[in-house]
Amino acid sequence: MRSETSAIVCALRSHGEHGAIVRLITPEQGLIAAYVRGARGRRMRPVLMAGNVVQAQLSARTETQLPQAVIELVHSRGPLLSEPLPAAAIEWTTVLTATALPEGQPYPRLYQALEGLLDAIDAAPSASGWGAALVRYELLLLAELGFGLDLERCAVTGTNDNLVAVSPKSGRAVSAAEAEPFAGKLLPLPRFLREGGPASWQEIAQGLDITGHFLMRDLLTDRARPIGEARARLVERLRRAGGLA
Incomplete structure (x- = not known):
């Protein structure tokens, strides 16, 4: 069995003396794992960095066998890894993808969204971009895995007027009037999630508070400790960059 696909490198785990198992997200096959010979050698290490776009030739004798992969670099994001904030963002999004998604199930919208996010980091390393x-x-990842939030209408009134908060229990939006008695117990809902467009540093931090709460509660659970550390580094650097620390 042979196939060829474009992919984004998400994670790498040493296997044997010189090889490694690489986890890739692909447009049509979703998350896949494959063995790469010589992955820890001087030539392949820069190719298999998280966030890189690659072309993978996969081969296996049976559907149940771990495929072997021949990997060629298409686009490197290595230069970004010397910048603390872009490096933390690439680390977090790729490890989140590799941890949260089941293997072998296609998520084309997630692939496109991750590709677009990494391209945006390439184009404008400042997190404001x-x-x-x-x-x-x-x-989107929460929604694709069955934990989507309802930010379109108030959980109490059913209307979409003046939505200002999110319930940490239900994941539903709450209007200003209904949120007032629960001040301090709800998560602020930033404007860009309601109306689109750019976001301020404060709004980005608020958005990450919302997604972080539900990612840790609903998706990562037992795996939250090591994954949470990568996210904590990113959020801390974002707050410092925006003058919020």
Whole structure:
């Protein structure tokens, strides 16, 4: 069995003396794992960095066998890894993808969204240019895995007027009038998630508070400790960059 696909590198785990198992997200096959010979060698290490776009030739004798992959670099994001904030964003989004998604199920919208987010980081390393896209990617991942939030109408009145908060229990939006008695217990809902467009540093931080709460509660659970550390580094650097720390 042979196939060829474009892919984004999400994770790498050493296997044997020189090889590694690489986890890739692809447009049509979703998340896949494959063995790469020489992955830890000097030539392949820069190719298999998280966030890189690659072309993968996959081969296996049976459907149940771990495929072997021959990987060629298409686009490197290595230069971004020397910048603390873009590096933290790439680390988080790729490890989140590799951890949360089941293997072998296609998620074309997630692939496109991750590709767009990484392209945005490439184009404008400042988080003011891609922070909103990061929040939207996390919201999309929650939705694709069955934990979508309802930010379109008030959980109490059913209307879409003056939505200002999100219930941390139900994941539904709440209007200003209904939110007032629960001040301090609800998550602020930033305007860009209601109306689109760019986001301020404060709004990006608010959006990440929302998605972080539901990611840790509903998706990552037992795996939250190591994954949470990557996210905590990113959020801390975002707050510092925006003068919010």
